[in-house]
Amino acid sequence: MRALVLCGALTAALAATSAHAQIDITGEWATKAHEDFDDRVPGDVQGDFTGVPMNDAARRFAESWDVTRVNLLEHQCQPYNVAHIFRGPMQFRIWTEKDPATQSIISYREYLGTYQQFRTIWMDNRPHPPDYVPHTNMGFSTGEWHGDILTVTTTHIKKEFYRRSGIPSSDRTTLVEHYIRHGNLLSHVMIITDPVYLTEPYLNSEEFVQMERGNQNWLYNCEYVMEVPMDKNRVPYYLPGMNPFIQDYAKKFGLPFEAVFGGAPTTYPEYEPKLEQLMKGR
Amino acid sequence: MSAHRNIGRRLALASCAAALTAFAGQAFAQPRAPASAPASPKAGAPIDLTGYWVAVVSEDWRHRMATARKGDYESLPLNANGRRTAGDWNLDADNAANMQCKAFGVGGLIRQPGRLHVTWSDDDTLRVDFDAGTQTRLLEFASTAQPSGEKTWQGFSRAQWQRPPQAGGGPQRAQIGNNTGPIAPGGGGRGQRGGPELSPALAEGGSLKVVTTNFRAGYLRKNGVPYSESASITEYFQRLPDAANGDVYLLVITIIEDPTYLNEPFYTSTMFKREANGAKWNPTPCRTAPPPAGTQQTRAPEPLPR
């Protein structure tokens, strides 16, 4: 009997070491926004800066941010950049481009339904371009596999936002992504460094489920029109200290604004008791 | 009887031999498999999860760092029963009933701001201590380990390593990128079916799959959003490739299926950053800070299906 037990244990140990994970990330994937839904899908009141390691420059930008600036002709069709677009509700397709001579993967390609963006993730070890070439919304990406994790590094990204609440991103952003698949779930990690607006890397992770029926209404035509009658060259903004809506989120959810606007220190466990103190009596 | 015992022994030895043969075959047949076959989950761990890890709360901040108001169910695929039950949450009643740890059970603990201390308690058991709520989880690799009769906050966790195909005899050709070296001439230059040599990086790493059962009902979030004893909880612990600045990150993907309160699988992924030591390790008792006064109206569920 002892022999049987020993054998069972040994066999179990072997089984435990023999499972193989998925590595094929191609297919069509749809967002599951089970984290930060209100920010990522419909958008909430102005002023959700929680969890972002923003610096003082980003705070000043956010204080000046007037959401109606996006109504300007040249802004209204500006897509989310690659460091932001995965946060929204999205379906995207991944497929491979293979070298016919070797069947090795030259690149992964992505078509992102939101804003109809295309990406190429080069797998052939090519260098990133020099600084003087144009930056794009999707940037320039190179990838490499580490076991079952596809790690992608993207540079040459156009400036945009980390949040629609006015947390800016700069054109010096570097995005590192990790694609991880388990069954029909694709986890997508974003580690964002931005020396202009962040004090430390900004960490995001999103989940996508594989779509059984894909390719539905994936086109996005945005037409520039004068949405709201205004001087074409007017730039909506608030002078420092004059933004009447910046604390709306803090007020709506009973949070101290200094915590909502606090940046990196508020993202670590040590901040929890401080926050409780700040919230006492609210 | 003795004859039976003999038969039993013979069967046991035969199956053991078969298992060992299969194991040896797996371990040595593939050039890119680890040189020495893992003798135990600890010795053969494809990734090192041990050490101190701190949660970086950059997502769901108001639900994790703060205690959201009752009625704030943002992002959750709750069904009507889940909403009704969450609507009955009463922190004072929980405290009076000595149920402070309900928000620190296996279904919600990973989302609490805190630190993990991961160690091997033996060759087959990975121990994860949480300073938030001073909780301990034991991740059991050995099939001989069985849950006790009593349900606990952390339940019983069955663990299994998952390895990339290259580490265990997957495709040896170049279809998965990371190509190095010259193109093999004639499509067979290296005795392969063509294609460049694979990068060793393809054999790196792996993940830890954990399925937990036998747990007490608890809260998904501090503000009383429930999960039931019959929920299915599956986790994947992923150590991410080291960042260029030297940071090391751990991602924990959690999938909770609970028809009692949820109308679809509930997915979260939680990021931790490695710390050099336990200098900031700060065990605290199970305790939930009171939410702001009032009840939060959560907007209509919107695109999430009802």
Add this chain to the structure above:
Amino acid sequence: MRAAPKSAPSLRRATAARRVAAAALASLVVVSGGVRAQSGSPFDGTSPARASYSASDKDARSGMDRAERTVDGVETYHVQGNVYMLIGAGANVAVQTGADGVLVVDTGGAAKRAAVLAAIRRLSSGPIRWIVNTSAEADHTGGNETISQAGQTVNGNPAAIIAHENVLARMTEANRPITELPLNTFFEPARDFYFNGEAVFLYHPANAHTDGDVFVYFRGSDVLVSGDLFTTTQYPVIRADQGGGVDGLVASLNQMLDIAVPKYLQEGGTYVIPGHGRVCDEAELIDYRDMVVIVRDRIRNLAAQGMTLQQVLATKPALDYDGRYDNPRGPWTSAMFVEAIYRDAGKTTSGKQRAAVK
């Protein structure tokens, strides 16, 4: 002048967007059909310029790799159509080539003039006919003599140098040799001519970076060359002592915005070669415009409250952009930018604030 009426850009945008939407289906079919990935597809988020950046780093247009495109630190980069950018010569240099010869916008600093000429020669052996100076700055005009003398107009003279008449005045004041001077000047708001198969527009925005600025638009290639009215490396330089002013600068950026049309969702279409820095499109141009307007208005608001320059500087009125555009070691710092706007504001504010400026 032939500048489009104000409403034209939005109409063009709508048309472009419809074109794009219609073509998108076809593009999807092709791209998802497993065709080997090529940057420069209308919707792949890359520009034709980026398309030239391949693994071998060969420029699709010139066929030269990066080493071949580099002469003594001056690199050549194909932007779009007939237009190239030379980087590393001080200010950016734009080169248009074609059957009629070569047109050069700005000639870089004197130290790199030989390299600029050699780089131009690698692009074309045709005659250098025209040189345009976008301002009188030394890092934009230092190669005038070398490039001009190497060129030839149809009547056999060295290549003609065109600029606004105020540029000639400033270079004359600076005792620059006659061989460096832009003797083909104009004074009107815009001038245009046809060269290498496309219309070339020279626009003179009044009192912007200086009082002699010119930006160039190649209509066929769809490339703007902004001079120092727009850069990606620093705050705009406003030279009040040379007739520059922040309102004129904003007006010049708005004028460029009216001309620039994105290909799809603020990407591609019209490309802009800035005075310094990387190739951009309309998206970066408008962000820069927004920045100048916002910082200008903050400073004017503070000046209107009677704050001294030091008090204004203490509020860091450009804090949200300093991480991107400030160069604390110069030559043009955030403080200099703020002071230029403050003194500019002083021109239009009350005597009390003018006194505070002193």
Add this chain to the structure above:
Amino acid sequence: MRMNWKIVLPAACLMLMAAFGVRAHHSFTATYFEDREITIEGKLLQFMFRNPHSFVHIEAPGDDGQMHRWAVEWGGAGALAGQGVTNQTLRAGDVVKITGNPGREAGDYRLRMQYLRRDSDGFEWGKKPGETFQ
């Protein structure tokens, strides 16, 4: 991992609607006073059935009694199409009554569409389930 596709697939489809109907470069809640409503009535000048959001321009009086060009922000073309609205649904010259949330920007004559009625044929939008996308 077990996956309930009966739930996941509709979720994906609905998410798709969200992608085109809700996610714009600004948040409605941050742009309009969602706790306030006003009603205007006037002649439709322009119907822009488009992405990221559709707009209806109406000539109607403001608080000052003067006629103004009101911009009423509606859903994106993708979301509205899913609710049976087409680019022919409204036409210039239609007299319509619109109730919506006023914009937060003082001086802007803009609303976020909540309810529209055209008396000439009784066409209504915004009351029946499925005719609002948020």
